[in-house]
Amino acid sequence: MGVPTLEEVARVAGVSRASASRVVNGSPSVGIQVRQSVERAVVELGYVPNRAARSLVTRRNDSVGVVIAEPTGRIFSDPFFVEVLRGISGGLASREMQLVLVMSQSPEEERRAERYLTRGHVDGVILFSLHGDDPLPEHLHSQGIPVVVGGEPPRGARVSYVDNDNHGGAFAAVTHLIDQGRIRIATILGPQDMPAGVTRRRAYRDALRAAGLPLDESLEKGGEFTREGGQRAMDVLLQRHSDIDAVFAASDLMAAGALSSLHAAGRRVPEDVAIVGFDDSIIALSTQPSLSSVHQSMELMGRELANSLLQTIDARDRAVRRVVLETQLVVRESSGGPPTGQN
Amino acid sequence: MGVPTLEEVARVAGVSRASASRVVNGSPSVGIQVRQSVERAVVELGYVPNRAARSLVTRRNDSVGVVIAEPTGRIFSDPFFVEVLRGISGGLASREMQLVLVMSQSPEEERRAERYLTRGHVDGVILFSLHGDDPLPEHLHSQGIPVVVGGEPPRGARVSYVDNDNHGGAFAAVTHLIDQGRIRIATILGPQDMPAGVTRRRAYRDALRAAGLPLDESLEKGGEFTREGGQRAMDVLLQRHSDIDAVFAASDLMAAGALSSLHAAGRRVPEDVAIVGFDDSIIALSTQPSLSSVHQSMELMGRELANSLLQTIDARDRAVRRVVLETQLVVRESSGGPPTGQN
DNA sequence: CAATTTCGTGAGAGCGCTCTCTTGACAACG
DNA sequence: CGTTGTCAAGAGAGCGCTCTCACGAAATTG
Structure with a gap:
């Protein structure tokens, strides 16, 4: 009873x-x-x-797997993940689908995770923060499991994805710096094995080209999506070119590192050097001065990921869906915007 | 076939x-x-x-629910959640248990979540970032569902929990400021309807008392666990007492806000005012100067939560398990530590 | 008005698994 | 040599649900 x-x-x-x-x-x-x-x-x-009884006969699980791959997850996306998860959760809620979180922290766990995902325990999979060569999405897709990737998928993988408009955002950021009268604009690159890193670099170049400014590879320097990486990159850039008057950093974390470096070198921001980051994460508001950045709504991305996946599951087709979400430049003190506090 | x-x-x-x-x-x-x-x-x-078939007969689900309640989650813990989730995930992996994430974003979703959790779809529940009066843990517990709470549980709830040593950490922070020769030490409080907020305040007072310093309620000011809250609180404190020479903030986010306020008021940190935060989140390293803070390992907390819950599930008892995890003061520039870059 | 179609409802099989109960084999014992 | 005990292995029920199929009543048709 x-x-x-x-x-x-x-x-x-x-x-x-x-x-x-x-x-x-x-x-x-x-x-x-x-x-x-x-x-x-x-x-x-x-x-x-009773879900179990229902699943047994329908062969559906009413659940989707969300895979956060290591070690990238740790570095790149910490501040966002909860937002994205919130979005996914929201998108799934209306359908009473449950969100099964899979964080594989070792190659062994990764294999287990893959076995789990391919054995019909989930109706679909959302993948995240992949390096360029991750075979997982393609692999799942070829097994007939609905897959959606957050961010640009690895090269060549023919899978659905939802991505922020990295190019548009980065282009706007660099153009903004140009509009401020800056002419020696350096960039701190993200990892070039991640699609987002590659695209942001391309946008940087496109913006310079569009404005008729010369391209100079020695103004590009990068590495990991970390604070230290940003700091070291800025050190190197300043050493190479003491006349840099602006920097576009491929992430807020890197921008924060660059800020320290500039500070240590006695450069004033934004008077001597203007700087714009990317992500508009919580970090952008906690730096001194506050950081101009390219805003992207990760919650929206999560929601779109969920919707896209649900569509694929419902349609039972193998169609590849692509969604690109708008990004928006937020100008703050670090590139000549008004002081913080307005927010 | x-x-x-x-x-x-x-x-x-x-x-x-x-x-x-x-x-x-x-x-x-x-x-x-x-x-x-x-x-x-x-x-x-x-x-x-086939999990479904197995569940149907064993009445077990091999899955645990992790509940992140709104709206607290948004404010307080964003930077940590992924860490905690990682820990939980790691703790669960060895047992092939899956992590079902439940983020209720509206009262309606909350009800649905509760129904879901109480109807035997999960073998146990991990709860998070609760406000003081949240009835959910007690409610689940009384229905016989194994529950573990991350952080101090609401008053009076007789449930298991894993918590960081908030008192010890805050005590160490304030004592550190005293050791630096500071004598007018203010504090920016966290929300007083959250146990962590209350405990950190108590520790602040205990540390002052232990050092023989006078207590002065007008040196306490607080509100939300946000940047803006910290900034406003610091504004008020400076207005009340221009001779403040140190501040203990109940979170890094608040400390970052206080930093802006101090900066705007022309106070030098740490020369004029030393400041220590709490959480040692990513923010602590991106402020200028870098922020001394109380470190807590959220990943470890996640792991302990998982272990604790698994024990309860296995034992089928109703025993209340309590685990308190050590915290550690990390001294950086904002309270007289060496400049950043060492890390 | 009989023949047909439509539609709401019920009966019952069966999804893949666990678990109790029973059976059979074999060893130990008086 | 018959009895009891032990232990491995099989038979079969049934977990809660969906879904196909069959059925009878109502609605439609010629």
């Missing part, structure tokens, strides 16, 4: 189990009376369908 | 389904020959048990 079953609901409602099932699953072909009495019984008993 | 079933494994191995099941589940009472032939068949067919 613990948890009520469909059987009991049916008995209380005075109908067959089949009819009760139909009502619970919203089948259209059910009489108004039957529907009402079942609904009443459901409420009365506090009935909730 | 898609995914192989136990039945097929049994047939290939030439034994009964029951025996195959015994082997798969590691029952001791099974002959060596049977065991080997079943194991061979499992490998050959690439058999993986």
Whole structure:
């Protein structure tokens, strides 16, 4: 007499189990009376369908796997993940789908995760923060498992993805610096084995080219998406070119590192050197001066990821869906915007 | 002829389904020959048990729910959550348990989540970042569902928890400021409806008392765990007492806000005012100057949460388990430590 | 008005697994 | 040599649900 079953609901409602099932699953072909009495019984008993039993017969799981791959996750995206997860969670909630989080922290766990995902325990998979050569999305996709990738997928993988407009955002950032009258604009690159890193670099070059400014590879320096990486890169850049008057950093974390370096070198920001980051994470507001940055809504991205995946699952097709989300430049003190506090 | 079933494994191995099941589940009472032939068949067919079918009969789910409640989650803990999740994930991995993430973003979703959790879809629940009066943990616990809370649980709730040593950490922070010769030490409080906020305040007072310094309520000011909250609080404190020479902020975010305020007021940090934060989040390294802070390992906390919950599930008891994790003061520039870059 | 179609409903099989109960083989005992 | 005990292995029920199929009543048709 613990948890009520469909059987009991049916008995209380005075109908067959089949009819009760139909009502619970919203089948259209059910009489108004039957529907009402079942609904009443459901409420009365506090009935909730047993997922296991349902899965067993439908061969669906009503759950999607969200994979956060190491070690990239640790470095790149910490500040965002919760946002994205929130978005995914929101997008899934309406469908009563559950979010199964898979964080593989070792090659062994990764294998286990892959086995788990390919054995039909989830209806679809959302993948995250991949390095350029990760075979997982392609692999899952070829096994017929619906997959959506957050961010640009690895080269050549023919899978659906949702990405922020990295090019547009970076282009806007560099153009903004140019509009401020800066002419020696350096960039601190992200990892070049990650699509986002590559695209932001390309946008940097495109913006310079569009403005008729000369390209100079020695104004590009980069590495990891970390604070230290940004700091070291800035040190090197200053050493190479003491006349740098602006920097576009491929992430806020790197921009924060660059800020320290500039500070240590006695450069004033933004008077001597203007700087713009990317991500508009929480960090952008906690630096001194506050950091101009390219804003991207990670929650929206999560929501789109969920929607896209649900579509693929519903449609049972293998169509590749691509969604690119707008980014927006937020100008703060570090590139000549008003002082913080306005927010 | 898609995914192989136990039945097929049994047939290939030439034994009964029951025996195959015994082997798969590691029952001791099974002959060596049977065991080997079943194991061979499992490998050959690439058999993986169907979780749904198993759950249906065992009434276990091999999954735990991790609940992140709004709106607290958004404010307080963004930077940590991924760490904690990583820890939980790691702690669960060895047992092949899956992590079901539940982020309720509205009262309606919250109700749905609660129904979901209480209807036996998970074997246990890990709860997070609660406000003082959240009835959920007590509620779940009273329904016989294993629960562990991250952080101090709401007053009066008799549930297991894993917490950082907030008192010890805050005490050490304030004592450190005293050791630096500071005598007018203010504090920026966290929300007083959250246990962590209350405890850190108490520790602040205890440290002053221990050092024989006078208590002065007008040196305490606080609000939300946000940057803006910290900034406003510092503004007020400076107005009240222009002779403040140190500040203990209950979070890094608040400390960062205080830093802006001090900067705007022309106070030098740490020369005029020393400051220590709490959390040692990524923010602590991106402020200028770098921020002394109380370090807590959120990943370890996650791992302990998982262990604790698994113990409770296994033991099937209602014992209340409490774990307190050490915290550690990290001294950086903002309270007289060496300049950044060492790290 | 009989023949047909439509539609709501019920009966019942069966998804893949675990677990109890039973059986059979063999050893130990009086 | 018959009895009891032990232990490995099989038979079979049944977990809660969905879904196909069959059925009877109502609605439609010629």
